[in-house]
Amino acid sequence: MSPERIWPEVGRDALDPPPPAPVRRRWLPRRRLALGVGDTLAPSLTFIVIGVLLGPSGSHVLSRPVLDRAEPLVSVALAVLGVFVGVGTTTIPRTAARDAYLSGAVGSMVTTVVAAGGLWLLLEAWAVPLPIPAAACAVFLGIAASASAVTDAGRTELARRVTRMADVDDVPLIVMGSIAVAWLAGDAAPSAALRLLVTVIAGAGIGLAGWLLFERATGTPERGVFVTGTVLLMAGTGMYLGTSPLLTGFVAALVWVRAPGVADRIGVNDLRVLQHPLLALLLIVAGASIEWTLLVLWAAVATVLLRLVGKILASIVVAPILRVQPGPLATALLPPGVLGIALALNASHVLGGDSRVLVGVATAVAAASEALAMFLPGGLEDGA
Amino acid sequence: MIVARPLALLVIFGIVIGVQRVAPAGAASSVALPFGFSLIAAYLLGGAAELVRLPRLSGYLLFGLLCGPYLLNLITASMARDLQLVNGLAISLIALIAGIEINVQRLRARAKAIATVGAVTLGVMYAVIGVLLFAAWPWLPVAPEAGGLQRLSMVLVLTAITASFSPTVIIAVVAESRARGPLSELVIATAVLADLALILVFTLVMQLARTMAGGAAEGGSLLVHLSWEVLGSLAFGGVVGGLFALYLRLVGRELTLVLLALCVILSQVARWWHLEPLLASLAAGLVIENIAPARADALRDAVERSALPVLILFFAAAGASLQLDALAVIGVPALAVAIVRVLSLRAGAEMGLRAAGLTDDTSQMLWMGLVSQAGVTLGLGVLVAAEFPEWGRPVQTLVVALSGLHVLVGPILFRNALARAGEVGRLDGPPAH
Numbered sequence: 001m002s003p004e005r006i007w008p009e010v011g012r013d014a015l016d017p018p019p020p021a022p023v024r025r026r027w028l029p030r031r032r033l034a035l036g037v038g039d040t041l042a043p044s045l046t047f048i049v050i051g052v053l054l055g056p057s058g059s060h061v062l063s064r065p066v067l068d069r070a071e072p073l074v075s076v077a078l079a080v081l082g083v084f085v086g087v088g089t090t091t092i093p094r095t096a097a098r099d100a101y102l103s104g105a106v107g108s109m110v111t112t113v114v115a116a117g118g119l120w121l122l123l124e125a126w127a128v129p130l131p132i133p134a135a136a137c138a139v140f141l142g143i144a145a146s147a148s149a150v151t152d153a154g155r156t157e158l159a160r161r162v163t164r165m166a167d168v169d170d171v172p173l174i175v176m177g178s179i180a181v182a183w184l185a186g187d188a189a190p191s192a193a194l195r196l197l198v199t200v201i202a203g204a205g206i207g208l209a210g211w212l213l214f215e216r217a218t219g220t221p222e223r224g225v226f227v228t229g230t231v232l233l234m235a236g237t238g239m240y241l242g243t244s245p246l247l248t249g250f251v252a253a254l255v256w257v258r259a260p261g262v263a264d265r266i267g268v269n270d271l272r273v274l275q276h277p278l279l280a281l282l283l284i285v286a287g288a289s290i291e292w293t294l295l296v297l298w299a300a301v302a303t304v305l306l307r308l309v310g311k312i313l314a315s316i317v318v319a320p321i322l323r324v325q326p327g328p329l330a331t332a333l334l335p336p337g338v339l340g341i342a343l344a345l346n347a348s349h350v351l352g353g354d355s356r357v358l359v360g361v362a363t364a365v366a367a368a369s370e371a372l373a374m375f376l377p378g379g380l381e382d383g384a
Numbered sequence: 385m386i387v388a389r390p391l392a393l394l395v396i397f398g399i400v401i402g403v404q405r406v407a408p409a410g411a412a413s414s415v416a417l418p419f420g421f422s423l424i425a426a427y428l429l430g431g432a433a434e435l436v437r438l439p440r441l442s443g444y445l446l447f448g449l450l451c452g453p454y455l456l457n458l459i460t461a462s463m464a465r466d467l468q469l470v471n472g473l474a475i476s477l478i479a480l481i482a483g484i485e486i487n488v489q490r491l492r493a494r495a496k497a498i499a500t501v502g503a504v505t506l507g508v509m510y511a512v513i514g515v516l517l518f519a520a521w522p523w524l525p526v527a528p529e530a531g532g533l534q535r536l537s538m539v540l541v542l543t544a545i546t547a548s549f550s551p552t553v554i555i556a557v558v559a560e561s562r563a564r565g566p567l568s569e570l571v572i573a574t575a576v577l578a579d580l581a582l583i584l585v586f587t588l589v590m591q592l593a594r595t596m597a598g599g600a601a602e603g604g605s606l607l608v609h610l611s612w613e614v615l616g617s618l619a620f621g622g623v624v625g626g627l628f629a630l631y632l633r634l635v636g637r638e639l640t641l642v643l644l645a646l647c648v649i650l651s652q653v654a655r656w657w658h659l660e661p662l663l664a665s666l667a668a669g670l671v672i673e674n675i676a677p678a679r680a681d682a683l684r685d686a687v688e689r690s691a692l693p694v695l696i697l698f699f700a701a702a703g704a705s706l707q708l709d710a711l712a713v714i715g716v717p718a719l720a721v722a723i724v725r726v727l728s729l730r731a732g733a734e735m736g737l738r739a740a741g742l743t744d745d746t747s748q749m750l751w752m753g754l755v756s757q758a759g760v761t762l763g764l765g766v767l768v769a770a771e772f773p774e775w776g777r778p779v780q781t782l783v784v785a786l787s788g789l790h791v792l793v794g795p796i797l798f799r800n801a802l803a804r805a806g807e808v809g810r811l812d813g814p815p816a817h
Contacts, residue, residue: 072419075416186408190408198402198403198406201402205396206396208395209399209424212389212391212392213392221689222427222692224689225424225696228423229419229420229421229693230424233417233420233421236414236419239417240403240407242407242408277641
C-alpha cells in the first residue's frame, strides 16, 4: 500500500510499516520493519524463531494439541489479512492503477511459474517421497513464494511505484492460493468450484452485512460487536467451506470500499488493534509448526533459490512497466512478508496432518528470504 | 435506514444456511463460524427483545434456543459445544465485574441484614423443597423404589441443587441493565452468600450419599477440601487481583487484552487447582477496587468494552445448550418442582427480609432476582450423575429441565424488578451514595 496515502480518520494504511530510518550505516544488515512492530532486526524472523523455540521441535511449550486449538485465532488472522489487502488495493491513485495492477499480476505469475515449475521438476526428477502429490506441493509452494512485502524501499516516486506493485501482487496470491487450497481439499461433492463460488458470495454477503451495521452502530461497544462478529464470520466461513478466510476477508473488504460510506475505514480502524497481536501469533504458530525433517530442509533450500530466480526474472519482465532498473527492483521484492506463511497455515488447517510439510517449508522459505533481504542493499532512489 | 438491521440479520442467516448446505462432509470445523454468527445475530435479536420490553439477555438466550440443535439446527450440537468454550472466561469476567462494582463500605453496614436474609431464605427453601420432594418421591422419575435413609440422602442432594441460584446470570443481568442500587446489591450479595453455602451443603450431602452407597466417610479431608475450595479461591483471587492492581498502577496499557488474559488465568488455573473460579474472580475484583481505586475507572472502561461480546456469547451458548428433549421427557415433574422452588423462594425471602428488618418495597422484590439457575446447577447435576450413575442420571435430567425453565424466566423477572426499583441505567449516571 502506498505510504503517501494517509487517511485522516485512521492514520496510515494498516499494513504499512513506519517510514524507514533516513540514516543507516551501509555495513549493517538492513533493518526490516515487517509488522511495524518496531525498528528492530526483522521482527517477523524473531517471532518465527520464538515459535520454533516454543514448539514441539523446541521446548514443547506449544504442543501439537495447543497448536490445533489456535485454529480460530489463525483463521481470524487470515481474515484480517484479507481485509487489509482488499482495502489496500483502493489506496492506489487512478493514474497509477494500470501500471500497478499489470506489474503486480505479471510479477506474481512469473515468480509462481518459475518457483512452482522448478520445484515440480526437481521433485519429479529426484522422486522425493511426499505426503501429498508432487504437483500440488509445487504449485502451492510456488504461489506462497510469490508474496512480496516492500517495507524499506524509500520515499521516492520510484519507491512508491514499487510499493504499489508489491501491494497488488498480494491479490493473485489470495485468488490462486484459495483455488489451490480448495483444489487440494478434494474435488468430491461439493466441487471445489462450487465451494469457491459460495466463499465469494458469502464474503460479499458478510461485507454487505458489515456495511449495513458498522455506520449505524450506536456506540463503541456495539460497533466492536459488529466488527468482531463480521471478522469471525469471514474466518469461519472460509474454513468451513474448505477454502480460505483470506478470500472472504478480501471480498468483504472490496464491498466495503466500493459501497458508499466509511465502512472500510471503520473496519480497518477497529481491526488495527488486533493486527499486531494476530500477526505475531500467526508467525509464532507457523514457527512452532515446523517439523524439521530432511525433506523440509531440502524443499526449503530449493524453494528459496527458485524464488530468488523467480523474483529476478519477474523484475526483468516488469521493470519496463514501472520504469525502474531490474536490480534494485528484485532486491526490493525479495522480502516475503507474512501472506505466504498465512496461506500455508490455511492449507494445513483445511487439509490436516499430511499438509504440515507445506507450513514447514513456507515458513522456512519466508524466514530465509527475510534473512537474505537484510544483507542486500535496499532503497530505490529516483533514477535507479 | 430502519431496515438495515433486519436486512443484515437476514443476510447473515442466509450465509450460515448456505455455508452449511455446501460445506463438504467432514470439513474442517471452525469455532469462528458459530462465534461470529451468534455474536451478531444474538445481539440483533437482543435488540428486538428490548423492543418488547424483555431483557436483551433473553433475546440472546432465545437466539441460542431457536438456532440450537433442537430447533433450526443452524448451531449444530458440535457448534453448541464449541460455544461453551467461552463459559470459563464469561464466569470470571462477570464475577470480576461484580467484585469491582461491590461497594464494601456500603455492604458492611448491611452485612448482618444480608446474612440474615440469606440464611432464612435458604433455610426455608431447603425445608419446603426437602419435605415436598421426600413426600412426592415415589412419583418422581428418579429412583421411586428407594426408601428410608437412602431416599433421604437422594432427596438432600436434589434439594441442595434445586435450591441453588446462579450468581453468574444475576450479575450478568445487572451488568447488562447498567443497574446500580440497593436491590442489585442485595440480590448479588445474597446470591454470592448462597453460593458459598451451596459449596458447604453440597459437599456434606454428597458425603452422606456416599456413606449411604457404602463408601467411606472422610471427615478430615472433607474439611480440608472445603477450606481449600473457599479460602484457597479467595486467597488466589486476592493475589491475582493484587498483581493486576500493580500492573494497573505501574503499566496500565492494553487493558482490554490484559483483562481478558487475567480472566483466562483466573478460570483455567482455578479449574486446575480445584478452586471456585467465581469466588476467585470476585475476590480479585474486590482487591483491585480497593488497592487501585483510582485506576479502577480505566479498568471499568476495559471491562465494559470486553463484557458485551462475552455476555452475548455466554447466553447464546446457554440457549443453544438447553436440552429441550429433557424438558419433553421430564417436563411435568420439572414444572412442579420449579413451581415449588419459586414459591418457597418467595416465602423464604419475605420471611428473611422481615427477620432482617428490611421492609421497604424495593427489598420485597428480592425473590425475583434469585429465580435464575444455570451453570453451577448444571455442573452439580453432572457431578451427581458421574458419581452415582444409577440415580444420578435421572437427577441430572431433572436438573437440566429445571435450569432450562429457570434460566428462561429468571432474567425476565429480575430485569422487571430492577426496572420497577428504578435501578436500570443508573450505572451511567452519577454513583448513588
